[in-house]
Amino acid sequence: MNPHLARLLRIAQQPSRRLIGLMSGTSLDGLDVALCRLEGSGAGTRLTLEQFATVPYADEVRQRIRRVFARAEVSLEELTLLNAWIGALHGQLVLDCLRAWGLRPAEIDAVASHGQTVYHAPAHQHQRPEYPLNATLQIGDGDHLAVRTGIITLSDFRQKHIAAGGEGAPLAVYGDYLLFSSPQEDRLLLNLGGIANFTYLPASLDAAAVFSTDVGPGNTLLDAFVRQHYPAHSYDPDGQLAAAGTPNAPLLAALLDHPFFAASLPKTTGPELFSPDYVRAAQQRSGTASLSPTDLLATLTELSAEGIARAAHLAFGPAPQAAVYSSGGGMHNPTLMQAIARRLPGCSFADTQALGVLPDAKEAVLFAVLANEALAGSAVAIGAGRQRVPAVHMGKISLPG
Numbered sequence: 460m461n462p463h464l465a466r467l468l469r470i471a472q473q474p475s476r477r478l479i480g481l482m483s484g485t486s487l488d489g490l491d492v493a494l495c496r497l498e499g500s501g502a503g504t505r506l507t508l509e510q511f512a513t514v515p516y517a518d519e520v521r522q523r524i525r526r527v528f529a530r531a532e533v534s535l536e537e538l539t540l541l542n543a544w545i546g547a548l549h550g551q552l553v554l555d556c557l558r559a560w561g562l563r564p565a566e567i568d569a570v571a572s573h574g575q576t577v578y579h580a581p582a583h584q585h586q587r588p589e590y591p592l593n594a595t596l597q598i599g600d601g602d603h604l605a606v607r608t609g610i611i612t613l614s615d616f617r618q619k620h621i622a623a624g625g626e627g628a629p630l631a632v633y634g635d636y637l638l639f640s641s642p643q644e645d646r647l648l649l650n651l652g653g654i655a656n657f658t659y660l661p662a663s664l665d666a667a668a669v670f671s672t673d674v675g676p677g678n679t680l681l682d683a684f685v686r687q688h689y690p691a692h693s694y695d696p697d698g699q700l701a702a703a704g705t706p707n708a709p710l711l712a713a714l715l716d717h718p719f720f721a722a723s724l725p726k727t728t729g730p731e732l733f734s735p736d737y738v739r740a741a742q743q744r745s746g747t748a749s750l751s752p753t754d755l756l757a758t759l760t761e762l763s764a765e766g767i768a769r770a771a772h773l774a775f776g777p778a779p780q781a782a783v784y785s786s787g788g789g790m791h792n793p794t795l796m797q798a799i800a801r802r803l804p805g806c807s808f809a810d811t812q813a814l815g816v817l818p819d820a821k822e823a824v825l826f827a828v829l830a831n832e833a834l835a836g837s838a839v840a841i842g843a844g845r846q847r848v849p850a851v852h853m854g855k856i857s858l859p860g
């Protein structure tokens with residue numbers, strides 16, 4: 460037998476696994492690296508986050524990704540080169556983290572790599588009748604990562620979700636359901652990333668009622684306009700710029716005038732829709748093109764909060780009551796968090812540290828959990844009807860030799 464397959468079999472049969480989860484999101488701020496010990500699988504999963512680091516991307520890396528990120532037409536050569544280059548880069552960053560943590564690659568059972576989303580195209584968003592399907596693309600090839608590190612690598616998780624009828628996202632629902640369900644309270648796990656999304660976990664523990672959905676922009680529009688108007692910054696530090704401005708009601712109304720916000724749940728989206736052009740078009744329609752940068756940022760902050768509230772109202776009625784646990788970089792933005800809390804007065808707010816998982820690590824941890832399920836779990840059956848979540852194992856397996 461191929462010795463790598465024999466090792467894979469041993470890893471799958473072990474009572475626990477040491478996995479590294481990797482996530483690079485829409486903010487392009489860097490690679491999240493989570494070293495996890497996972498015991499058991501499924502609802503019996505016990506997670507220990509042993510190490511976590513966000514390795515910042517050099518500007519050159521961010522600039523290269525931006526050449527192909529969320530654009531309908533790109534250089535195929537650039538995309539081809541980036542796919543291999545990012546796979547090898549992520550492999551090198553894993554080796555750098557292991558060295559800093561005093562660990563050898565042989566001490567890691569597998570790497571679970573999300574890669575870098577470059578384009579997300581659910582059918583309701585691309586609306587091309589000749590392609591009646593959902594699609595998404597993450598680059599950062601798993602074989603390059605496996606060969607560079609010498610570690611078995613699982614990657615490209617979203618394709619199986621789509622092949623089984625999903626939109627390829629949010630995948631958080633699997634990890635949230637396995638790690639954070641509680642009979643004590645209804646919970647909303649709210650991720651404030653470039654795109655905001657939440658997972659509903661009922662206190663009833665009824666798996667059929669569990670779902671996860673994107674809700675609209677999180678940080679992506681805020682970041683884009685901060686970079687444009689305040690080149691020394693890549694985001695609105697602590698929401699101070701937005702706090703100095705005044706939300707503009709006509710612009711907010713124009714920004715919210717899109718079918719996405721009223722579309723039934725679950726749904727996904729991305730910067731392909733919520734782009735700077737989306738904002739500029741809304742400014743033209745509402746006659747607010749000359750808005751001051753702080754008023755624009757104040758309005759975009761309200762947009763992110765309103766998208767979250769409207770999805771919560773769609774799901775739970777006019778007065779949602781749940782325990783909200785936030786994660787993602789947007790939770791560090793007090794102006795955004797206050798705008799959300801104002802719209803959900805019946806909810807309590809904490810972050811996922813209260814549930815034992817570092818908020819900034821949560822997405823990288825998710826991919827370690829997904830890999831653990833692929834290696835040692837059984838397909839998780841969640842949701843029902845339109846909110847049915849594909850009960851599949853996810854991740855392509857790359858052997859290092």
Ligand SMILES: Nc1ncnc2c1ncn2[C@@H]1O[C@H](COP(=O)(O)OP(=O)(O)OP(=O)(O)O)[C@@H](O)[C@H]1O
Binds near residue numbers: 486693696788
């Ligand atoms: N102190 C802060 N004040 C305001 N915003 C912040 C702060 N810290 C982080 N952020 C926001 O969080 C973003 C990074 O968070 P995160 O890593 O969750 O984004 P992401 O990787 O794009 O997430 P996702 O993959 O879910 O899209 C930053 O770009 C910024 O918008």
Ligand SMILES: CC(=O)N[C@H]1[C@@H]2OC[C@@H](O2)[C@@H](O)[C@@H]1O[C@H](C)C(=O)O
Binds near residue numbers: 595630652727822825
């Ligand atoms: C296509 C894609 O990369 N989507 C991301 C994005 O970032 C946040 C939100 O949109 C979420 O749907 C998803 O990532 C998280 C990890 C998810 O799949 O749950």
